[in-house]
Amino acid sequence: MATKLTPVLSANWDEKDSFTLEGYQRHDGYKGLKKALAKEPDEIINLIKESGLRGRGGAGFPTGNKWGFIPQNDGKEHYLVVNADESEPGTCKDMPLLMANPHVLIEGIIIASYAIRANHAFIYVRGEVAHVIRRLQKAIAESYEAGYLGKNILGKGFNLELTLHCGAGAYICGEETALLDSLEGYRGQPRLRPPFPAIAGLYAKPTVVNNVESIASVPAIVNKGVEWFSKLGTEKSKGFTLYSLSGHVNKPGQYEAALGITLRELLEMAGGVRTGHQLKFWTPGGSSTPMFTSDHLDVPLDYEGVSAAGSMLGTKALQIFDETTCVVRATLRWVEFYKHESCGKCTPCREGTWWLKQMLHDLEDGKGTPEDLEKMLDLCDNIAGRSFCALADGAVAPILSSMKYFREEYIQHQKLGKCPFDPIESTLFADQIKSNLVGA
Amino acid sequence: MSALYKFTDKELQEMDSVIARYPKPRSAIMPLLHYIQSLDGYVTSRGIEIIAEKLNIAEAEVTAVSTFYTQYKSEPVGEYHIGICTNTLCAIMGGDAIHDSVANYLGIECNQKTADGKISLESVECNAACDYAPVVMVNWEFFDNQTPQSVREMIDQINDGKPPVPTRGPKKLPTWKENSRTLAGFDDGLAHQGVQAGPASLAGLKIAKGDK
Ligand SMILES: Cc1cc2nc3c(=O)[nH]c(=O)nc-3n(C[C@H](O)[C@H](O)[C@H](O)COP(=O)(O)O)c2cc1C
Numbered sequence: 085m086a087t088k089l090t091p092v093l094s095a096n097w098d099e100k101d102s103f104t105l106e107g108y109q110r111h112d113g114y115k116g117l118k119k120a121l122a123k124e125p126d127e128i129i130n131l132i133k134e135s136g137l138r139g140r141g142g143a144g145f146p147t148g149n150k151w152g153f154i155p156q157n158d159g160k161e162h163y164l165v166v167n168a169d170e171s172e173p174g175t176c177k178d179m180p181l182l183m184a185n186p187h188v189l190i191e192g193i194i195i196a197s198y199a200i201r202a203n204h205a206f207i208y209v210r211g212e213v214a215h216v217i218r219r220l221q222k223a224i225a226e227s228y229e230a231g232y233l234g235k236n237i238l239g240k241g242f243n244l245e246l247t248l249h250c251g252a253g254a255y256i257c258g259e260e261t262a263l264l265d266s267l268e269g270y271r272g273q274p275r276l277r278p279p280f281p282a283i284a285g286l287y288a289k290p291t292v293v294n295n296v297e298s299i300a301s302v303p304a305i306v307n308k309g310v311e312w313f314s315k316l317g318t319e320k321s322k323g324f325t326l327y328s329l330s331g332h333v334n335k336p337g338q339y340e341a342a343l344g345i346t347l348r349e350l351l352e353m354a355g356g357v358r359t360g361h362q363l364k365f366w367t368p369g370g371s372s373t374p375m376f377t378s379d380h381l382d383v384p385l386d387y388e389g390v391s392a393a394g395s396m397l398g399t400k401a402l403q404i405f406d407e408t409t410c411v412v413r414a415t416l417r418w419v420e421f422y423k424h425e426s427c428g429k430c431t432p433c434r435e436g437t438w439w440l441k442q443m444l445h446d447l448e449d450g451k452g453t454p455e456d457l458e459k460m461l462d463l464c465d466n467i468a469g470r471s472f473c474a475l476a477d478g479a480v481a482p483i484l485s486s487m488k489y490f491r492e493e494y495i496q497h498q499k500l501g502k503c504p505f506d507p508i509e510s511t512l513f514a515d516q517i518k519s520n521l522v523g524a
Numbered sequence: 525m526s527a528l529y530k531f532t533d534k535e536l537q538e539m540d541s542v543i544a545r546y547p548k549p550r551s552a553i554m555p556l557l558h559y560i561q562s563l564d565g566y567v568t569s570r571g572i573e574i575i576a577e578k579l580n581i582a583e584a585e586v587t588a589v590s591t592f593y594t595q596y597k598s599e600p601v602g603e604y605h606i607g608i609c610t611n612t613l614c615a616i617m618g619g620d621a622i623h624d625s626v627a628n629y630l631g632i633e634c635n636q637k638t639a640d641g642k643i644s645l646e647s648v649e650c651n652a653a654c655d656y657a658p659v660v661m662v663n664w665e666f667f668d669n670q671t672p673q674s675v676r677e678m679i680d681q682i683n684d685g686k687p688p689v690p691t692r693g694p695k696k697l698p699t700w701k702e703n704s705r706t707l708a709g710f711d712d713g714l715a716h717q718g719v720q721a722g723p724a725s726l727a728g729l730k731i732a733k734g735d736k
């Protein structure tokens with residue numbers, strides 16, 4: 085089958101020792117670093133700018149520009165902080181990447197730190213993934229031993245310390261300024277911006293915060309060249325990326341492809357929607373990105389394509405739900421998540437998510453009224469864009485989008501006085517439960 | 525009065541080594557809380573005292589941080605802490621059914637532990653493994669593609685003294701305290717064990733390589 089798949093970050097994941105230094109070096113490992121250290125730091129920043137690489141953590145901000153905001157020769161310490169908090173529901177690309185190929189991140193960290201003149205870098209990894217943490221610890225130790233980290237790296241006079249920092253279960257710490265507060269030893273609550281992290285980040289020093297996948301994409305760009313990279317993808321969305329398919333799909337998993345592939349193409353490779361069922365709704369990039377339906381199968385999954393269709397590329401977490409799924413239940417659960425994870429700093433989010441959860445509970449139970457739907461939309465209007473950080477916008481996204489495409493289903497709940505769906509039907513073991521094999 | 529005497533010299537040295545990782549001591553608060561859980565199983569008052577003392581901050585500040593994050597426990601959890609993902613995707617794929625079935629089987633509710641202290645239960649948010657839904661974590665190790673039946677078998681194995689083997693993780697399931705030590709940043713020598721990637725992680729790569 086001709087495919088648009090372009091394994092780069094995932095190219096060695098099928099080799100048993102892919103996570104070791106030896107395994108990585110069989111695949112051009114640390115070649116990009118050697119090339120990078122032969123250039124001036126500014127050349128690297130320009131190269132990443134030219135490549136068109138955009139942040140893979142959700143917002144798609146151009147990575148080279150972000151690095152370029154760091155004031156140079158200011159006599160201050162600079163820091164690189166890698167965001168490995170990966171907690172946006174549906175997002176599941178950074179963890180398998182770090183489990184199978186931690187060295188690609190470390191190589192990217194060294195190059196990026198060199199470019200922004202940082203001598204201390206941090207990886208903030210979510211705490212609920214013990215084996216990923218072990219793999220990172222080991223890879224960092226191997227990298228120090230090989231002279232890629234520490235003092236006078238590869239004899240080029242560049243020094244870099246790398247500290248792994250484990251989170252402890254708080255989605256909000258993925259928001260970059262909350263992450264910095266958390267890393268400084270405080271409760272993880274977002275900071276007022278400006279100043280932006282590039283001016284006053286970690287310990288009030290110039291800081292770059294980048295997603296794991298963004299930084300991990302750097303070694304290949306340096307090694308294979310800008311031209312190679314920017315030939316992949318679409319006009320304004322260059323390169324390759326990890327698309328993660330989950331849910332009611334026959335072969336869920338990671339599909340690394342050039343930006344701009346469509347869900348139709350991905351589903352074809354992934355064996356289609358669960359056999360015997362049809363696509364009902366899906367998220368293009370995690371639960372904070374407005375949902376799509378089967379009308380959007382041909383939307384190019386790049387930054388422009390998805391936003392033109394009314395959503396966001398986000399983390400490219402494609403969560404697929406078939407017709408057995410109650411969209412009100414799904415929305416309620418997402419909103420419960422945002423309510424649980426609200427840091428409590430600002431009123432619209434703290435109070436608003438609490439009310440949204442109550443209303444959705446009633447609607448799911450069939451106890452809502454038609455006025456409740458209007459009230460809920462009104463509430464959303466008072467939360468989105470009026471809160472301190474983007475968590476609150478994420479909280480209303482599933483509500484607004486499900487109301488847009490499935491208003492009838494909300495009303496159906498009211499008419500019936502209960503949820504019209506049997507939750508067992510949507511489970512992977514529905515057949516077994518019915519024949520009492522796995523008994524509930 | 526100093527809390528120093530409540531810990532061994534080795535423990536105090538290990539705490540100092542955690543602090544030395546950072547440009548500023550206060551950054552060590554999170555790994556130190558994980559470290560306290562590796563000794564005591566949860567965030568004890570002696571733990572709060574020593575962290576405050578070592579970092580030269582008020583105990584109230586340590587408590588404010590520890591209560592913000594869900595992985596820090598104010599009460600002991602089981603030796604095997606089961607976290608069932610009930611975020612939307614896993615819930616719909618079976619996480620809710622697994623959760624109810626397990627609670628029923630253990631005779632406990634969410635956020636409780638069994639009378640013998642062996643097993644505790646929590647419902648967790650998305651654990652970045654949605655392509656392996658429904659996902660269950662035990663002591664933060666991955667157990668992929670679970671069913672109510674498979675998790676009940678896991679519980680039987682724990683009770684028989686033969687804890688189940690994680691799907692993507694070390695060959696032997698570490699205890700809650702052991703893994704808290706890993707989260708505090710200490711090497712347990714298990715990184716090389718287990719698969720480098722599970723089947724779902726390889727789904728696209730296989731197709732790209734021409735396998736059907
Ligand atoms: C509530 C919230 C949670 C976030 N979680 C993450 C996360 O887990 N990982 C991540 O890389 N970015 C996350 N982000 C985005 C970061 O704030 C930041 O934009 C990103 O790390 C920048 O990296 P990039 O430019 O390489 O994409 C989150 C943002 C918000 C508002």
Ligand code: SF4
Binds near residue numbers: 274427429
């Ligand atoms: S929007 Fe929510 S998460 Fe963000 S600062 Fe306000 S309360 Fe905290």
Ligand code: FES
Binds near residue numbers: 175651652654657
């Ligand atoms: S929803 Fe369960 S791991 Fe993501």
